[in-house]
Amino acid sequence: MDRFVINGGKPLSGTVAIGGAKNAVLAFMPATLLAPGVHRLSNTPSLRDITTMGKLLEQMGCHVSQVNDSVTIDSSTIRDFAAPYEHVKKMRASIYVLGPLVARYGQARVSLPGGCAWGPRPVNLHIEGLKVLGAEIDLDAGYIVAKAKRLEGARIVFDTSSVGATGNVAMAAVLARGTTIIENAAIEPEITALLNHLVTMGAKIHGIGSPRLEIEGVDALAPANAVMIPDRIEAGTFLVAAAICGGKKVTLERCNPAHLSAILMKLREAGAILTVGPDTVSIESPPTIRAVDVVTAVYPGFPTDMQAQWIALMAVADGQSVVTDTIYRDRFMHVPELNRLGARITLTGNVATIRGVSRLQGAKVMSTDLRASASLILAGLAAHGTTEVLRVYHLDRGYARIEQKLQQLGADIEREKREEF
Numbered sequence: 553m554d555r556f557v558i559n560g561g562k563p564l565s566g567t568v569a570i571g572g573a574k575n576a577v578l579a580f581m582p583a584t585l586l587a588p589g590v591h592r593l594s595n596t597p598s599l600r601d602i603t604t605m606g607k608l609l610e611q612m613g614c615h616v617s618q619v620n621d622s623v624t625i626d627s628s629t630i631r632d633f634a635a636p637y638e639h640v641k642k643m644r645a646s647i648y649v650l651g652p653l654v655a656r657y658g659q660a661r662v663s664l665p666g667g668c669a670w671g672p673r674p675v676n677l678h679i680e681g682l683k684v685l686g687a688e689i690d691l692d693a694g695y696i697v698a699k700a701k702r703l704e705g706a707r708i709v710f711d712t713s714s715v716g717a718t719g720n721v722a723m724a725a726v727l728a729r730g731t732t733i734i735e736n737a738a739i740e741p742e743i744t745a746l747l748n749h750l751v752t753m754g755a756k757i758h759g760i761g762s763p764r765l766e767i768e769g770v771d772a773l774a775p776a777n778a779v780m781i782p783d784r785i786e787a788g789t790f791l792v793a794a795a796i797c798g799g800k801k802v803t804l805e806r807c808n809p810a811h812l813s814a815i816l817m818k819l820r821e822a823g824a825i826l827t828v829g830p831d832t833v834s835i836e837s838p839p840t841i842r843a844v845d846v847v848t849a850v851y852p853g854f855p856t857d858m859q860a861q862w863i864a865l866m867a868v869a870d871g872q873s874v875v876t877d878t879i880y881r882d883r884f885m886h887v888p889e890l891n892r893l894g895a896r897i898t899l900t901g902n903v904a905t906i907r908g909v910s911r912l913q914g915a916k917v918m919s920t921d922l923r924a925s926a927s928l929i930l931a932g933l934a935a936h937g938t939t940e941v942l943r944v945y946h947l948d949r950g951y952a953r954i955e956q957k958l959q960q961l962g963a964d965i966e967r968e969k970r971e972e973f
């Protein structure tokens with residue numbers, strides 16, 4: 553298993569290009585099941601999660617080829633309508649095949665995802681939404697078994713705003729008979745991009761970008777190509793890297809600043825100087841980072857996927873800050889590891905209180921999940937001495953070539969391929 557070895561304390565400067573959004577690709581790939589034929593997705597990053605989704609679609613009979621920054625899927629050869637546990641346990645987003653399969657083929661057998669390393673992640677809203685559209689759903693030996701003739705449009709009111717449930721149910725509703733209303737729909741940019749893409753494929757959707765969607769079902773969709781939006785979490789992570797390391801200007805290229813508003817606002821509060829262009833953001837780090845509280849929220853609020861990275865930044869801020877995660881209340885596996893690097897963080901329920909220290913001290917730490925891993929890398933970049941981050945395969949799920957991109961900015965970080973004990 554690979555590890556990262558980081559010699560911290562190097563200021564960053566230069567430019568880095570942001571890749572396509574992982575969470576968009578993971579929704580666009582299953583959407584190809586809605587329209588048999590060849591679909592080409594470009595600006596797709598080379599990530600383990602995307603390979604996993606490709607393998608799942610291949611196992612269903614699709615032809616998938618991943619070359620450089622594009623994925624081509626021929627969904628016309630599908631012959632199996634199941635997502636086995638072996639795939640779903642590796643990547644929860646596999647649940648996205650459920651809606652398209654039921655809508656297009658009237659059947660699906662998808663393993664229940666179960667929990668995450670850091671806590672429960674239910675899929676009740678996906679299931680209830682599809683049931684409201686007329687799917688018959690049973691749970692059998694850990695699998696969601698769904699059947700339907702033709703789905704019927706209906707009104708669905710989500711009691712929690714859910715990215716995945718909105719995507720899944722919308723992908724089903726586009727082929728239902730009649731009109732579906734989804735209230736309290738997620739408006740995360742990846743969902744908005746997915747809905748716009750479904751329209752390109754021939755779907756009729758009104759209210760895209762708002763929490764009320766009106767979807768008029770159509771009889772068939774056509775294959776379409778798409779270019780992925782930039783990954784706002786990768787962008788946010790590099791901005792925090794620049795801030796935590798100090799130094800001169802770091803410029804992100806090929807990002808969408810409009811998707812980063814909450815993160816940019818918090819960085820400004822922390823003292824960073826930001827210059828925003830149409831698809832660039834430059835950051836100059838302050839000599840001292842101010843302590844800034846954060847409460848995660850659905851988009852356009854501060855993303856839960858940036859909570860761990862923000863805590864790493866606050867660990868070296870001047871003063872005390874409080875970070876509350878309202879989306880995933882247990883997502884704090886990074887806290888004890890950051891404390892091993894000398895951070896002073898206490899956790900009460902979903903609230904982390906961070907007393908900034910002037911310097912972290914390098915140590916061996918363990919990655920537990922994707923964003924926790926990112927926070928440990930950031931802390932290692934800021935720490936005095938050497939930090940080893942073990943089990944970085946989590947990181948490879950969501951950040952393409954992160955060490956090369958950081959090296960390009962002047963960081964001293966190497967990937968070591970070796971066995972762990």
Ligand code: UD1
Pocket residue numbers: 575578645672673674675676677678679712713714715716717738742855856857878879880
């Ligand atoms: C997506 C993102 C993930 C991000 C999360 C929140 C993908 C592949 N993953 O995950 O990176 O952290 O959005 O922005 O896009 N909930 C229920 N029942 C459900 C579904 C969700 O109670 O059926 C709850 C969850 O426990 C959570 C909240 O709704 O508290 C939001 O979760 P959701 O938006 O569904 O997250 P995901 O789509 O799984």
